[in-house]
Amino acid sequence: MRVYVDESICQGHTLCAMAAPELFDLREDDGHAYVSVTEFTAELMAAGRRAASTCPEQAIVVED
Amino acid sequence: MPDPSHHDRVTNTSGAVGSVGDGERKHVVIVGASLAGLRSAEALRAHGFVGRLTIVGDEGSAPYDRPPLSKQYLSGAWGEEKLWLRARGFDELNLDLQLNVRAESLDVASLALSTSTGDIAFDGLVIATGARPRRLPEPLDHGDHAVVRTKAHSDELRDKLRDGAKVVVIGAGFIGAEVAATARCRGCEVTILEAAPLPLERQLGPDMAGVCAGLHERNGVTLHTGVTIVATTAKSVTLADGRSFAADVVVVGVGVQPNIEWLQGSGLTLGNGIECDETCRAAPSIVAVGDVACWPNARYDERARVEHWTNAAEMAEHGAATLLADLNGTPEAALSYMPVPYFWSDQYATKIQFLGRVGGFDEVRVVAGAADSGKLLALYRRGDRVVGALGLSMPRHVMAYRRLLLENASWREALASVPVAKAPGA
Ligand SMILES: Cc1cc2nc3c(=O)[nH]c(=O)nc-3n(C[C@H](O)[C@H](O)[C@H](O)COP(=O)(O)OP(=O)(O)OC[C@H]3O[C@@H](n4cnc5c(N)ncnc54)[C@H](O)[C@@H]3O)c2cc1C
Ligand code: SF4
Numbered sequence: 001m002r003v004y005v006d007e008s009i010c011q012g013h014t015l016c017a018m019a020a021p022e023l024f025d026l027r028e029d030d031g032h033a034y035v036s037v038t039e040f041t042a043e044l045m046a047a048g049r050r051a052a053s054t055c056p057e058q059a060i061v062v063e064d
Numbered sequence: 065m066p067d068p069s070h071h072d073r074v075t076n077t078s079g080a081v082g083s084v085g086d087g088e089r090k091h092v093v094i095v096g097a098s099l100a101g102l103r104s105a106e107a108l109r110a111h112g113f114v115g116r117l118t119i120v121g122d123e124g125s126a127p128y129d130r131p132p133l134s135k136q137y138l139s140g141a142w143g144e145e146k147l148w149l150r151a152r153g154f155d156e157l158n159l160d161l162q163l164n165v166r167a168e169s170l171d172v173a174s175l176a177l178s179t180s181t182g183d184i185a186f187d188g189l190v191i192a193t194g195a196r197p198r199r200l201p202e203p204l205d206h207g208d209h210a211v212v213r214t215k216a217h218s219d220e221l222r223d224k225l226r227d228g229a230k231v232v233v234i235g236a237g238f239i240g241a242e243v244a245a246t247a248r249c250r251g252c253e254v255t256i257l258e259a260a261p262l263p264l265e266r267q268l269g270p271d272m273a274g275v276c277a278g279l280h281e282r283n284g285v286t287l288h289t290g291v292t293i294v295a296t297t298a299k300s301v302t303l304a305d306g307r308s309f310a311a312d313v314v315v316v317g318v319g320v321q322p323n324i325e326w327l328q329g330s331g332l333t334l335g336n337g338i339e340c341d342e343t344c345r346a347a348p349s350i351v352a353v354g355d356v357a358c359w360p361n362a363r364y365d366e367r368a369r370v371e372h373w374t375n376a377a378e379m380a381e382h383g384a385a386t387l388l389a390d391l392n393g394t395p396e397a398a399l400s401y402m403p404v405p406y407f408w409s410d411q412y413a414t415k416i417q418f419l420g421r422v423g424g425f426d427e428v429r430v431v432a433g434a435a436d437s438g439k440l441l442a443l444y445r446r447g448d449r450v451v452g453a454l455g456l457s458m459p460r461h462v463m464a465y466r467r468l469l470l471e472n473a474s475w476r477e478a479l480a481s482v483p484v485a486k487a488p489g490a
Contacts, residue, residue, distance in 0.1 A: 009146075012415065013408055014463045015374060021467075031415065031459025053106065056129060056373060058151060 001040045002063050003048030005033045009059035019054045020047035033059075090115035090391055093177060093184055095167040096192035096323075097121025099129065099373065100354025102149050103380035104190045109157055111388055115187070117159040120179055122166040125215065126150070131373055133218040134242035135410050139249055140222060147215065167193070172331035172347045188349045188387045191327075191338060192380065195320035195355040195371060200234065200296070208298035210315045212239060224313040227251035232301050232311040236263035236277070236287060238409045240317030244285050245411040247315075254285040255309055257301060261290045268418070269428045272442055272454055275435045276416060283412045320371060322356045337369040343398035344383040349390045351383035363402040363472070364421050364451075372407035379403075404469045414438060417462045420452030420469050431482045433458060443478055450478035 003023060005016070012031030017024040023044055025036040037044060045062065052060040092108060094101045097119050105117055121127070128147040136142035145151075154161055166180040170189070177184045197211035210221045221243070225231065231247045233240045236258035244254045265273040280287040292304040302308040322337035331347065333339040338352035340359040346352045354376035358369040370379075379401060386398040409416045425444040433440035433456070441461045444452030450473055455462035468478050 011410075012459050014417070014459045015406075017463050018406070018466050026460040026463060028460050031463075053103075054374075054377060056131060057146075 001045055002035075003040065003045065003052075004035050004061050004063075006059045006061055007032060007034075009057050010055075011057050011059070013056050015054045015056065016051040016060055020044075020051040023047050023051065090187040091185065092117050092188040092190065092387065092391075093186040094119045094190040094192060095121075095177070096194055096354070096356070097123065097127050097161065097163060098192065098194055098354075098376075099127065099149060100192035100194065100356075100376040100380045101190065102127040103377050104192060104353060104384050105157055105159055107381040107384035108388070111384060113384075113388060113391075117157070118162065118184065118186075119159060120162045120165045120167055120177075120184070122164065122180075123214065124164050126154075126161070126163070128215055130213070133215065134212050134239050135246060137215075138212070138218050138222055138225070138243065138246045144215070167326055170327055170330040170332070172350065175349070188391050189351070190380075190383060190387060191346065191350065191352040191356060192354045192376075193323040193326070193356045194376075195322045197316065198319045198321050200293070200316055200318065204293055204296050206296050206298055206314070208314070209234075209296070210313055212243060212315070212317070213320070221313070221315065225250045225252050226312075228253065229312040230310060231255070231313055231315060232257060232309050233315045233317060234293065234301065235259075235317035235319070236280075236289070237317055237319060238264075238407075240315070241276075241280070241411050242409060243315050243317060244280065245283065248283055248285050248412070255311075256280060256285060256287045257291050257293065257303070257309070258287065258289045259291060259293075263287075263289065267422045268454060269425065269444070271428055275440065275456070276411075278435070279411055279414055320355065322358075322369065324356060336367075339367075342400040342402075343386040343389075344379060344401050345386050345390070345395075345398065348395065349387065351387045353379040353383040357383075359401060361402050362400050363404065364424075366424075370405055372405065374406045375403065404466065406466075413457075415455075415457050415459060417455045417459060418452065419454075419462055419466055420444060420450075421446075422452070425451055428454075429479075431479065432461060441482075443475075445475045448475050449473070450475050 010032045014031050016033050017026050024033045048062050094104050127149040169178045197213050199205045225247045229252045231252045231254045233244045233256045236256045244256050247254045262273045294304050295302040300310050324334050337356050337358040338346050340346050340352050342360050344351045355371045360367045382401040389398040406419045425446045427445040430442045440456045441458045442454045453462050453465035
C-alpha cells in the first residue's frame, strides 16, 4: 500500500497538498509535490485517493 | 429557494442512495461531458448512488482537460494522451456516456429532457454545460479568427503557430495571455491588443496586474492597452487611432459566456448563468455545477459564477451531495457550498496562482520576493481580514495560506505567518 507522485507528470498545481496536506508536501522551487510520509494508514490511503481525483494531471498513483 | 416538497413521497428504506422502497432504480442524467460533468458522475458513485447514470455531451470525444489547450497541448509538448480526464476508462462508473448528443430543452415541471437523439426522463439532473468563447461584437467578428475552448480549436491553432508567424491576440485575460506566451515559445512574433488600460486589473488590483502585464514585455511580446478596435479582417486588426496590425492569425480571447440558451423556457432562473441556491440547487432534484452555474458563496456574501478548473471539480462534488439529499427526500440536509476559489495560469516560465476572493479588497502587500525577481507573494486585505494570496512562481507559499483563508483569518495572523521566517525545508 502506498501513494506516490509521478514526477514526470506533476505540473505543480499543488491541489493535492490542498486536498491532503497530511500526505503531500511541495518543493520550494517548482511546487512539484511529493509524498511526505512513509507509513500508509487506511486514512492516508483514503486521503491519497481523494487527492488523486483532484490532481489535474493525474500524477498521483495509488497502489492498494 | 425552490420548493422541494414534491419529493416528500420518496423514502429511502434500503439505505443505498438512489434506490426507493419498491426497489425501483432512480435515473440521474448529467448534461455536459467535461470536467464538471465527469466529476459529478464520479462523486455520485463515490457517495453510493447505485441507480442509472447517463451523461449527455455534445462533443465527440471522451471528457478531456482544457487547461493544456492553451499551454502544453498547444505548444506541442504534450500529445492528446495527456488530455483525457479519465485515462482508466469508464467501466467502474457503470454509466451510459452519450457523446455527440445535444440537450435541446428541459421541462422542470415534468422532469423531462429533450436531446438531439430523443427524450430522456430523469429523477435527478446535473447541468454542467460550461461556457463558450465570447465573440467580438458585429461587425468586428470574423469566422477566421481563432478561439481556444476545445481540443479542435487548439489543434487548428497549433498548425498556424509556426516559427516566425505573426500572431495578434485580442484580449489579455488569462487565456489570451497564455496563448500569447505559447505562441512566443513557438517562435512567433506576438502582439496583444487589450481594451482595458491594464489587463486583469479587476482581478488582481493595479499593482499586481501591472506585474503580470510586465511578463509579456519581458518575454518579447508587445502589449498595447487601452485600445479600441474599429475594424478587422481574417488577417488584420485596425485601431481607432489608425494603427493597423497584420497577422498570419488573429486569436480572440475576450472571455466566455455560459451555455444556457437551451434552458430558455425550462422554468429555471437564468441570469449570469444558471442561478442556484447556496447548495448548488437550481430546482428540486436539479443542480448546476461548473462554469455554467452562479451561486451565492456565503463566505463572501456575493453571487458569482467562477470559471476555473478547481471550482468545476469541487462544485461537482458538492452538487452531487445536494442532488442525493434531494433524491433521498432530505433536501434540508444539503449544505452550503462556500469554497475559497483558486486558479492558476502558466505564462512563459511563470506560474501565477491566486487563492481567495477576486476583487473588492482594500490593500495588497508584497510579503515575499519582488516583482523584478520573477518570484513574489502578495497578500490581499479587506477590512481586518486576509482575503487573498497571489503567488508568482511561489507555489509552496501560496498554498500555505489556504488554511488561513478557509478560517477567515485576520490580517495580523496572515502577516505573522509570512513564510520567510520558516526554516528552509520546513
Ligand atoms: C484554453 C483554456 C485554458 C484554461 N486554463 C485554466 C487554468 O490554467 N486554470 C484554471 O483554473 N482554469 C483554466 N481553464 C478553465 C477550466 O478549463 C474550466 O473552468 C473548466 O473546463 C470548466 O468545466 P465545465 O465542465 O464546467 O465546463 P466545460 O469544460 O465548458 O464543459 C461543458 C461541456 O458541456 C458541453 N455542452 C454545452 N452545451 C451542451 C448541450 N446543450 N448539450 C450537451 N452538451 C453540452 C460542452 O460542449 C462541453 O463539453 C481553462 C479553460 C480553457 C478553455
Ligand atoms: S495536484 Fe497533481 S500536478 Fe498538482 S502538485 Fe499535486 S501531483 Fe502535482
